[in-house]
Amino acid sequence: TLVTLLLQASRRKVPKCASFPPGPTRLPLLGSVHLLPQQFQERTLAEWGTKYGGIVYAKLFRTPAIVINSYKIAHDLMEKRSGNYSDRPRFILIPELLGWKNSIVHLRYGEQFRMHRKWMQDAFRSKEALDSYRSIQRREVSVFLANLLSTPEAFMTHFTQFSASIIMEIVYGHRVLNDKDKFIGIAERAGESTVTAGSPATMLVDFFPIMKLIPEWCPGGGFKTKAAVAHKYVSELYEVPYRMVREKMKSGTARPSFTSNLLERRDRVGKLTLEDEENIKAAAATVYSAGTETTATAMMTFILAMVRHPSIYSKLQDEVDRVVGLERLPDFEDRAALPYTECVIKELYRWHVPVPLGIPHNTLKSDIYGGYHIPENAMVIANIWAMSQDEDIYPNPTDFNPERYMDNAEEDPKNIVFGFGRRQCPGNELADRSIFILVTSIAATMNITKVKDTSRAEITPSLDFTSGFVSRPEAFSCEITARSDKAVRLIRQMKVATE
Numbered sequence: 001t002l003v004t005l006l007l008q009a010s011r012r013k014v015p016k017c018a019s020f021p022p023g024p025t026r027l028p029l030l031g032s033v034h035l036l037p038q039q040f041q042e043r044t045l046a047e048w049g050t051k052y053g054g055i056v057y058a059k060l061f062r063t064p065a066i067v068i069n070s071y072k073i074a075h076d077l078m079e080k081r082s083g084n085y086s087d088r089p090r091f092i093l094i095p096e097l098l099g100w101k102n103s104i105v106h107l108r109y110g111e112q113f114r115m116h117r118k119w120m121q122d123a124f125r126s127k128e129a130l131d132s133y134r135s136i137q138r139r140e141v142s143v144f145l146a147n148l149l150s151t152p153e154a155f156m157t158h159f160t161q162f163s164a165s166i167i168m169e170i171v172y173g174h175r176v177l178n179d180k181d182k183f184i185g186i187a188e189r190a191g192e193s194t195v196t197a198g199s200p201a202t203m204l205v206d207f208f209p210i211m212k213l214i215p216e217w218c219p220g221g222g223f224k225t226k227a228a229v230a231h232k233y234v235s236e237l238y239e240v241p242y243r244m245v246r247e248k249m250k251s252g253t254a255r256p257s258f259t260s261n262l263l264e265r266r267d268r269v270g271k272l273t274l275e276d277e278e279n280i281k282a283a284a285a286t287v288y289s290a291g292t293e294t295t296a297t298a299m300m301t302f303i304l305a306m307v308r309h310p311s312i313y314s315k316l317q318d319e320v321d322r323v324v325g326l327e328r329l330p331d332f333e334d335r336a337a338l339p340y341t342e343c344v345i346k347e348l349y350r351w352h353v354p355v356p357l358g359i360p361h362n363t364l365k366s367d368i369y370g371g372y373h374i375p376e377n378a379m380v381i382a383n384i385w386a387m388s389q390d391e392d393i394y395p396n397p398t399d400f401n402p403e404r405y406m407d408n409a410e411e412d413p414k415n416i417v418f419g420f421g422r423r424q425c426p427g428n429e430l431a432d433r434s435i436f437i438l439v440t441s442i443a444a445t446m447n448i449t450k451v452k453d454t455s456r457a458e459i460t461p462s463l464d465f466t467s468g469f470v471s472r473p474e475a476f477s478c479e480i481t482a483r484s485d486k487a488v489r490l491i492r493q494m495k496v497a498t499e
């Protein structure tokens with residue numbers, strides 16, 4: 001009878017008619033990781049898609065993984081069945097060893113996640129909240145344009161300062177005055193050390209939780225040294241700006257912010273617990289780290305695309321000039337009248353997606369899709385990059401071609417690049433508004449051209465991108481110059497008016 005029961009149980013786990021989706025060979029212990037390179041994993045996972053189909057089954061060590069390379073399948077599972085696909089796998093390295101505790105990015109699907117998600121939705125998805133950030137965005141655009149006039153070659157740094165300043169002010173009410181800002185320094189150290197400590201090799205601990213018990217001095221324990229450095233910087237990011245807000249609130253000098261609003265709400269309903277404080281610190285630090293590099297990356301891609309496609313840039317400038325005129329700079333209200341600009345923005349998201357593999361989801365229960373069995377507790381990896389380059393949705397996907405979206409002919413990439421379902425990026429609207437106002441303001445005031453070598457031949461920047469969680473263009477050069485004296489005057493006037 002025991003044998004019968006066991007047989008029944010195993011039959012229940014994998015229904016007779018359903019097998020796992022096809023996938024690459026799996027070795028004992030390793031699963032399929034021996035087939036995964038350290039760099040540009042999205043490309044290998046996309047090759048698996050070509051070979052085995054839109055849904056692939058693999059094993060990462062002992063963890064079952066479902067790789068989704070097709071937008072339709074991602075939509076069917078992660079959107080339409082999002083109740084089952086919105087959990088995260090248990091990560092150890094980043095939340096436990098690097099100190100990103102209570103960060104929504106790693107929270108399992110449950111009460112605490114829902115609370116953080118609501119905070120994010122209220123602050124970054126409501127029209128009222130988003131509209132209230134416009135004045136900050138306008139001011140930072142004017143700072144950005146003035147910086148671009150004085151040091152155009154440092155455009156990459158200016159984009160980072162732009163997105164960092166906006167988020168610092170929204171999250172902590174702190175106004176950034178220059179690139180030597182103390183809080184930005186803290187956040188950058190936390191971000192950089194997380195990337196260094198979180199390389200694919202050290203991620204092993206996520207698959208072998210037992211490794212976290214290995215002492216630092218033991219062979220194989222080296223990852224813990226890097227993790228300890230990151231932990232120190234991440235704690236600084238959690239604590240220092242938070243304490244600044246608390247102190248300013250006490251002295252009555254705090255500007256309203258994401259952090260001060262959450263604290264006030266808690267204060268109003270009674271005592272603020274230590275647990276509340278931990279959650280608020282984590283939410284604030286997470287917004288900063290999730291929102292800065294991603295937005296800056298999309299803007300770097302915009303410049304790269306425009307240097308390589310001068311005729312598209314002049315068409316964009318023509319539309320902006322026609323709608324906005326030459327007497328003022330573009331504003332958020334102009335958006336509805338700028339259809340070509342809208343297509344350029346869609347295409348810059350798709351042409352090179354900032355977060356190629358998104359963040360893995362996890363199944364809560366087993367499921368059947370297309371006759372295949374999807375196990376419970378499987379890591380679900382949506383290959384956003386593969387979807388953005390899918391020839392069936394976007395013919396000639398490597399071309400930068402804004403016209404493909406005219407008359408809504410092709411899928412809006414915004415449905416892909418920000419992820420899926422209840423985990424979809426809560427900062428998508430804020431990022432999109434920042435990108436709109438930057439794209440149009442740059443088009444209205446600046447010319448972007450290729451640099452020339454000593455024999456005056458134009459140099460086309462290459463299409464090289466960094467590999468990693470966020471993938472941005474490798475550093476490249478271009479000429480950015482003011483379009484006219486009038487454009488320079490408008491930038492100066494806007495700077496004075498928004499200060």
Ligand code: HEM
Pocket residue numbers: 104105106117120124286287288290291292294295298354355358359360361417418419420421422423424425426427428430431
């Ligand atoms: C162009 C800019 C951006 C891109 C491409 C981007 C992309 C993404 C992606 C792909 C995910 C994973 C979604 C999933 O799991 O399915 C994500 C999550 C997230 N993003 Fe963004 N993002 C951007 C900007 C921002 C901004 C500005 C903020 C903050 C205001 C932000 C905050 C977050 C947070 C908190 C999460 C985790 C959500 C959760 O786990 O529930 N992002 N983002």
